[in-house]
Amino acid sequence: xxxxQKKWLVRIIVAGVLYVMALFIxxxxxxxxxxxxxxxxxxxxxxxxxxxxxxxxxxxxxxRHGKIFDENFLMSIATLGAFALVLFPHAEQHFSxxxxxMLFYQIGELFQSYAVGKSRNSIxxxxxxxxxxxxxxxxxxxxxxxxESIAIGDEIIIKPGERIPLDGVVVEGAxxxxxxALTGESMPREIQTGDDxxxxxxxxxxxxxxxxxKVSSESTVSRILELVENATDKKARTETFITRxxxxxxxxxxxxxxxxxxxxxxxxxxxxxxxxxxxxxxxVVSCPCALVISIPLSFFSGIGGxxxxxxxIKGSNYLETLASVATMVFDKTGxxxxxxxxxxxxxxxxxxxxxxxLSIAAHAEAYSDHPIATSIKEAFSGxxxxxxxxxxTEESGHGIRANIDGSEVCIGNAKLMDxxxxxxxxCKDPGTVIYVAKDAQYLGHIVxxxxxxxxxxxxxxDIKRAGVKRCVMxxxxxxNVAENVAKILSLDxxxxxxxxxxxxxxxxxxxxETHANKKDSLAFVGDGINDAPVLTRxxxxxxxxxxxxxxxxxxxxxxxxxxxxxxxxSAILLSRKTMHIVYENITFALSAKIIVLLLAAVxxxxxxxxxxxxxxxxxxAILNAMRAFRISEQD
Amino acid sequence: xxxxxxxxxxDCADCVSKMESDINKLTGVISxxxxxxxxxxxxxxxxxxxxxxLMQAQKIVTIYxxxxxxxx
Numbered sequence: 001x002x003x004x005q006k007k008w009l010v011r012i013i014v015a016g017v018l019y020v021m022a023l024f025i026x027x028x029x030x031x032x033x034x035x036x037x038x039x040x041x042x043x044x045x046x047x048x049x050x051x052x053x054x055x056x057x058x059x060x061x062x063x064r065h066g067k068i069f070d071e072n073f074l075m076s077i078a079t080l081g082a083f084a085l086v087l088f089p090h091a092e093q094h095f096s097x098x099x100x101x102m103l104f105y106q107i108g109e110l111f112q113s114y115a116v117g118k119s120r121n122s123i124x125x126x127x128x129x130x131x132x133x134x135x136x137x138x139x140x141x142x143x144x145x146x147x148e149s150i151a152i153g154d155e156i157i158i159k160p161g162e163r164i165p166l167d168g169v170v171v172e173g174a175x176x177x178x179x180x181a182l183t184g185e186s187m188p189r190e191i192q193t194g195d196d197x198x199x200x201x202x203x204x205x206x207x208x209x210x211x212x213x214k215v216s217s218e219s220t221v222s223r224i225l226e227l228v229e230n231a232t233d234k235k236a237r238t239e240t241f242i243t244r245x246x247x248x249x250x251x252x253x254x255x256x257x258x259x260x261x262x263x264x265x266x267x268x269x270x271x272x273x274x275x276x277x278x279x280x281x282x283x284v285v286s287c288p289c290a291l292v293i294s295i296p297l298s299f300f301s302g303i304g305g306x307x308x309x310x311x312x313i314k315g316s317n318y319l320e321t322l323a324s325v326a327t328m329v330f331d332k333t334g335x336x337x338x339x340x341x342x343x344x345x346x347x348x349x350x351x352x353x354x355x356x357x358l359s360i361a362a363h364a365e366a367y368s369d370h371p372i373a374t375s376i377k378e379a380f381s382g383x384x385x386x387x388x389x390x391x392x393t394e395e396s397g398h399g400i401r402a403n404i405d406g407s408e409v410c411i412g413n414a415k416l417m418d419x420x421x422x423x424x425x426x427c428k429d430p431g432t433v434i435y436v437a438k439d440a441q442y443l444g445h446i447v448x449x450x451x452x453x454x455x456x457x458x459x460x461x462d463i464k465r466a467g468v469k470r471c472v473m474x475x476x477x478x479x480n481v482a483e484n485v486a487k488i489l490s491l492d493x494x495x496x497x498x499x500x501x502x503x504x505x506x507x508x509x510x511x512x513e514t515h516a517n518k519k520d521s522l523a524f525v526g527d528g529i530n531d532a533p534v535l536t537r538x539x540x541x542x543x544x545x546x547x548x549x550x551x552x553x554x555x556x557x558x559x560x561x562x563x564x565x566x567x568x569x570s571a572i573l574l575s576r577k578t579m580h581i582v583y584e585n586i587t588f589a590l591s592a593k594i595i596v597l598l599l600a601a602v603x604x605x606x607x608x609x610x611x612x613x614x615x616x617x618x619x620x621a622i623l624n625a626m627r628a629f630r631i632s633e634q635d
Numbered sequence: 636x637x638x639x640x641x642x643x644x645x646d647c648a649d650c651v652s653k654m655e656s657d658i659n660k661l662t663g664v665i666s667x668x669x670x671x672x673x674x675x676x677x678x679x680x681x682x683x684x685x686x687x688x689l690m691q692a693q694k695i696v697t698i699y700x701x702x703x704x705x706x707x
Binding site: 002061062070071109119229287288289 | 644646647648649650652653668670671672673674675698699701702
């Protein structure tokens with residue numbers, strides 16, 4: 001509790017005790033009619049004023065500033081009005097109720113303030129991954145400095161167990177980094193001298209000396225925190241609607257309250273005090289606080305909860321749109337596949353062995369650093385004897401010819417085989433096929449392909465289960481490769497051999513189709529590096545593997561810090577849950593208020609109902625909103 | 636000039652949106668944003684008027700929430 005809240009609590013307790021005493025003083029036994037009414041009024045006014053004097057003061061101030069219709073004003077009128085019923089000597093008196101309403105209103109407000117404070121803290125604490133010091137070596141001693149005071153190029157020391165304060169490059173030492181605060185991933189990352197390190201990660205095992213490459217405010221951790229904190233500034237449609245609604249709601253309810261208090265007694269000759277009381281109940285219910293607090297809080301906790309899982313959502317509006325995604329468009333390379341080439345099969349002809357084919361290919365490609373050459377060398381388990389390679393010539397776009405250990409070797413595509421008049425058996429596997437021949441004799445082939453990420457298949461399944469109707473892949477790769485990936489992942493649609501401009505026009509076509517149903521939206525998932533135009537064109541752009549990539553964080557609306565496609569389904573589920581909570585709060589708060597208003601109009605509801613509909617509902621809505629923070633992936 | 640300030644003891648979300656719109660109406664303000672949850676005021680104004688506007692903003696804040704104050 002803050003100092004202010006503590007004072008508040010003391011006041012409420014004092015007022016509460018006095019109130020209970022007032023209830024039990026048998027005033028009428030020693031004060032005669034008609035003065036006993038005024039005596040009762042006085043004993044209830046004391047706790048009322050202790051509990052609510054600030055509300056009255058605020059209301060008075062607001063009137064001076066011409067700002068009526070605020071909560072304080074309405075509460076003051078409602079309670080003072082109830083006291084004023086003393087002017088109708090024959091009416092039933094509500095002094096005790098009126099004082100209690102103020103008391104409970106204050107208890108509710110205090111609790112609400114406490115709950116909001118708690119939620120603020122629990123979210124900011126979770127996001128409190130910004131370290132508050134950096135160790136710098138000054139004259140041989142380690143000094144803890146404010147990260148803000150460290151300049152680019154300075155060298156800092158990070159001891160095991162400490163959090164990395166600033167982005168930089170390791171100049172000395174090796175260790176493992178725990179990135180879970182940023183990526184939601186528990187697998188540690190190995191790092192050594194020369195590697196980049198990112199602020200916010202925890203250094204686990206070794207002492208590191210790091211040369212700082214970014215100042216504190218530009219470092220990853222500050223940028224992420226800023227993104228999350230400011231995300232609620234980009235308001236969702238639901239939220240804007242509620243704000244607009246609140247602007248009309250209060251004046252309308254107040255107007256009805258006035259009409260209710262005046263018209264029936266005036267025109268139908270009904271009892272004034274009864275109808276005034278009904279009007280006063282309306283005033284208590286007229287504050288839209290429950291909605292105005294709980295809706296942004298739901299979004300904020302949803303976004304905060306997502307960031308703990310390595311999902312950065314850059315605005316409440318994006319979270320809202322993500323919940324309505326019906327079409328999900330994927331880039332292939334780097335998104336569904338790892339983007340690195342790997343030997344996926346080696347098929348020797350009778351008489352040859354896999355080892356022999358790989359050895360020949362690895363030797364022939366020894367001097368090349370083409371991705372295909374690299375993948376072959378990686379697959380070859382032996383060592384390359386460079387002295388055995390002679391006259392190696394690269395036939396651009398076709399392959400390589402060389403003399404290895406005295407034998408003429410040709411490795412490359414079908415065209416090279418044709419050129420060398422070698423008979424080979426054509427392989428139709430998706431991927432890049434490398435034929436290997438020695439002394440004009442065909443030995444077999446190697447298939448190299450971009451491999452799927454291990455969780456891609458499950459990810460697509462989960463995304464579909466989360467309610468996405470259509471999964472589409474756009475790729476610049478060849479037809480048979482795309483076809484194969486689409487089949488394995490059971491995608492609904494794929495479009496291959498697209499140039500960057502084709503991707504945009506294809507996406508626009510998909511957008512039109514998706515928007516045919518007004519509630520649906522389209523998301524594009526890419527690695528955020530080459531697909532910026534498509535990312536910005538989609539309703540929501542999701543970039544993955546963004547840890548350490550500023551460009552991707554900049555371009556996308558939702559950023560996945562690691563490169564696992566399975567996070568997409570988590571993000572969708574999380575957004576749906578959050579929206580569910582938002583709608584729950586709206587329905588609950590509005591219906592509670594409307595019911596109490598109706599009951600009050602027909603004379604059933606009491607002031608107690610009204611206080612519940614005001615602060616009680618607000619508190620429940622706040623508690624409900626906090627659930628968005630704790631949504632787990634299993635849900 | 637753009638600066639971020641912390642506001643303490645903000646209790647009423649509805650008041651915050653009113654404060655925000657009032658501060659935005661001050662002359663010289665380019666943009667003002669108050670985030671109720673993070674309790675932060677982001678104020679962007681013409682350079683010369685900054686201090687003056689900050690004072691007026693403080694007044695507006697206390698009109699709606701007498702206990703709240705901008706930490707400078």
